[in-house]
Amino acid sequence: MAEDLKVATGNKAEQYLSLIPQIKGLIDGEPDLIANLANIAGALKEQFHWFWVGFYLVKEDQLVLGPFQGPIACTRIRKGKGVCGTSWEQAQTLIVPDVEAFPGHIACSSLSRSEIVVPIIRDGVVKGVLDVDSEHLSQFDETDKLYLEQIVALISM
Secondary structure: OOOOOOOOOOOHHHHHHHHHHHHHHHHOOOOOHHHHHHHHHHHHHHHHOOOEEEEEEEEOOEEEEEEEEOOOOOOEEEOOOHHHHHHHHHOOOEEEOOHHHOOOOOOOOOOOOEEEEEEEEEOOEEEEEEEEEEOOOOOOOHHHHHHHHHHHHOOOO
């Protein structure tokens, strides 16, 4: 298990390439899902300083707030609602450059301006989502999608 996160510099891809092995070290051998999600959220927040980083887990017919870093958040989200619920429904990563332009966006915070949501899919079923918000417009791109999907693939559920 890693004890300290080494925050990397460089371009976005270089930062992810430094971070992913550290995340593997944090969760390797730890069977507790909540502990692992908490450490992943913490590592991402510390590396990139995004406004909000966290997880929602599917429980029956809703996404329920899981471990996160940032200000308080919406507790429950229905399938197909907001960016998270839409990502769950479509079982695909969504990049939203301007949350105000997303139909049905759920504003947990008025400070959030852009968002990326990555579904956690196991055996063809969405089990949860990684949600990342930024206070800047157009913060997320295909580089984030590529590496956040790799990070989500590390999660055992």
